[in-house]
Amino acid sequence: MSLEDHLKDKKRVILSKWFDLTIGTYPEQTAQFLKSKKNQFANPVGYTLFKEIEPILEGLCNRVECNALQPFLENIIRIRAIQDFSPSQAVSFVFLLKQVIRAEMEVEIQKGAVGRELLDLESRIDELGLLSFNIFMKCREKIYDLKANELKNRTVRLLKRAKLVVEDSEDEYKQ
DSSP states (O other): OOHHHHHHHHHHHHHHHHHHHHTTTTTTHHHHHHHHHTTTTOOOOOOHHHHHHHHHHHHHHTOOOGGHHHHHHHHHHHHHTTTOHHHHHHHHHHHHHHHHHHTTTTHHHHHHHHHHHHHHHHHHHHHHHHHHHHHHHHHHHHHHHHHHHHHHHHHHHHHTTTTTTOOOTSSOEOO
C-alpha cells in the first residue's frame, strides 16, 4: 500500500489533528473559540482554516503541483498576515502537517514501508511552506502599503484643513 493510500485512509484523523495543532498556535482563549464554533459567520477564521486545509492535504496525497494549492494557502495566510504572528509563526501550520503525518504513520515508518515516499511528501510540504512564506510577505507588503497610503492621505487632509497647502490644478500640493 502506498503512502498516499495510507494518508487517504487516515485523512479525517490527520485533518482533525492538523487543525487542532494549527489552532494551538493561537492564544489559549482564541484557540478555544476557534475550535468550538463551526459556523462560517460566527467563526470565519476557524471555518476558513478547516475548510482550506482539506484541499491542501488532498492535493498533497494526489501529488498535485504545489502552485495549484496556492489559492487554499492564500485564504489561510491572508488571515494570519493581519493577525499578530511573526512570519515563521504564520506559516508554521504547513510544517505541523509533517508532525501529524509522522505520528499517524509511525508503524509504517518503522517497518520501512514508506521511507522514500515520505521523504518526497515532506519535500512537497517544505515547498508549500516556502510558497506560504512568499504569500505571507506579499500580504504584509500590501498591508504596509495600505497603512502608508492612509497616513499620507490623513496628513494631506489635515494640512488642507489647516490651510498649509494649496491644491494645484493637477492635484499636486504646494506650500
